[in-house]
Structures are given as C-alpha cells and as structure tokens.
Amino acid sequence: MExxxxxxxxxxxxxxxxxxxxxxxxxxxxxxEALDDETKSSSGDKHETGRAMLQLDIxxxxxxxxxxxxxxxxxxxVNIKTKSDFVGxxxxxKTTKAxxxxxxxxxxxxxxxxxxxxxxxxxxxxxxxxxKQVGDVVxxxxxxxxxxxxx
Numbered sequence: 835m836e837x838x839x840x841x842x843x844x845x846x847x848x849x850x851x852x853x854x855x856x857x858x859x860x861x862x863x864x865x866x867e868a869l870d871d872e873t874k875s876s877s878g879d880k881h882e883t884g885r886a887m888l889q890l891d892i893x894x895x896x897x898x899x900x901x902x903x904x905x906x907x908x909x910x911x912v913n914i915k916t917k918s919d920f921v922g923x924x925x926x927x928k929t930t931k932a933x934x935x936x937x938x939x940x941x942x943x944x945x946x947x948x949x950x951x952x953x954x955x956x957x958x959x960x961x962x963x964x965x966k967q968v969g970d971v972v973x974x975x976x977x978x979x980x981x982x983x984x985x
Contacts, residue, residue: 836926836985837914837915838946839926839945839946839948839950839985840914840924840926840935840985841914842943842945842946843914843926843935843937843943843945843950843952844909844912844914844924844935844937846940846943846952847909847912847935847937847938847940847952848906848909850905850938850940850941850952851902851905851906851909851938851940852906854902854905855899855902855903855906858895858898858899858902859899861895862892862895862896862899865888865891865892865895866892868888869885869888869889869892872884872885872888905938905939908923908937908938908954909937909938911923912924912937917985918984919967919968919984920965920966920967920984921936921963921964921965921966921967921981921984922936922955922964922965923936923937923955924936924937925984925985926950926984926985927963927981927983927984927985928981928982928983928984928985929963929979929980929981929982930978930979930980930982931974931977931979932949932951933948933949933950933951934950934951934952934953934959934960934963935950935951935952935953936953936954936955936960936963936964937952937953937954938952938953938954939952939953939954939957940952958974959974962974962979963981966981967981967984968981968982968983968984969981
C-alpha cells in the first residue's frame, strides 16, 4: 500500500508538471501566431502597441515555462522507493495536521482514504518539515504540528 500510494502521488505530480508544460507551450504557439498575424496587418502606433503587448505575453509565458520545466526537473530527483528516518524529497509525511508528499507543489490528491498535499521543499511548510524526524514538532501559523510517520 505504502509504495502504491507514493507512486500515485508521484504520478499525480508528474501529470501536473507535464500538463502545465503542454498548456504553456500551446499558449506560446498561439501568441507567436498572433504576433505573425499582427506583423502582416497595417502599421502605426496601434500596430506597434499590439506587437509590444504580444511580445510581453510571450516573455511572461517563457518565464512560466521555465518554472514548469524546473518542476519537471525536480521530479527526476524524487525517489519514491527511499525509506528514511528524516524528511526529504520523495517522502510521504504524516502529521497531526495533514499529510504531505515532498516533491513539487501540485495540490491535493485524495487516494487510499487519505488526503495528501503535494508540496515543494521550498514552500514554508516544506522548509519546516525538511530534515525533521518522527516525533519532531514544527510550528506553522501558530499551530504545532507533530510528525507521526515518514514513509
């Protein structure tokens, strides 16, 4: 069960990253097509403003793409078969507050009767949990959270 759940969590994160990359690439392609259409239309201030706005949107999408690709790269380092006494990448961490899977920030997955939040080690709660062990208590938003199990 434990390995199966971690595999489901990993697959959920991978699907999240992959679909985000696909969505952003499609948006960039659409913006480039619009930019080409804009280039073919008439000249003038309105034309230049339209091109500039499209260029800014392409740049913004490029930043989002780089972030999504970084997420996918992090997943290459996640080993779900690892068993550790200390919280690290690829661990499912059960606490008195919630359950967390340390990989990338991909949201919540409900599986095998559990609700698990997929988080990055760079998130505030991820930073607090990283390197801790069973029995350790961290304080998050004025709430004490005790680690009960590391899978």
